[in-house]
Amino acid sequence: MQKQFLNIARYAEESADLATIYIAVVCNYALAIELYLKSLDTNVLPKTSEIKSNARGHDLEKLFLSLPPSDQTKLADKFYTLEGQELKVLLVTCKDYFVKSRYAHEPQSKIPYQISQIRSLADGIDKSVENWNVE
Numbered sequence: 001m002q003k004q005f006l007n008i009a010r011y012a013e014e015s016a017d018l019a020t021i022y023i024a025v026v027c028n029y030a031l032a033i034e035l036y037l038k039s040l041d042t043n044v045l046p047k048t049s050e051i052k053s054n055a056r057g058h059d060l061e062k063l064f065l066s067l068p069p070s071d072q073t074k075l076a077d078k079f080y081t082l083e084g085q086e087l088k089v090l091l092v093t094c095k096d097y098f099v100k101s102r103y104a105h106e107p108q109s110k111i112p113y114q115i116s117q118i119r120s121l122a123d124g125i126d127k128s129v130e131n132w133n134v135e
Contacts, residue, residue, distance in 0.1 A: 002035035006122055023104045026113045029122040030098035036125045037063040061095040083124035090121040
């Protein structure tokens with residue numbers, strides 16, 4: 001399921017005038033990340049269609065911190081190895097992008113989105129989860 005939101009964000013970003021749809025792209029990248037993190041909470045990897053996570057909310061940083069410490073370390077290490085970036089820095093930057101972009105019509109949601117950072121975060125988590133059982 002999370003891969004579908006990631007793929008639609010990638011497709012939209014590549015095939016349209018980004019200036020006209022960037023909030024929808026950000027929202028889909030952020031939702032994909034949220035679903036990946038929730039899938040790790042239950043050790044349900046992306047090939048399943050249903051996620052039953054104990055993690056709640058949409059704050060990406062808090063979802064990451066709700067994972068067992070060993071999974072936090074594993075994800076951060078895989079992310080750094082694959083992307084050459086610090087996962088936690090991107091999580092802090094993009095932590096509320098889903099809620100802010102989903103409610104883009106509200107005044108408090110008028111923030112500058114770093115689309116390159118949310119894209120890097122989504123792509124890196126996708127690769128990390130795909131390689132979860134690879135040592």
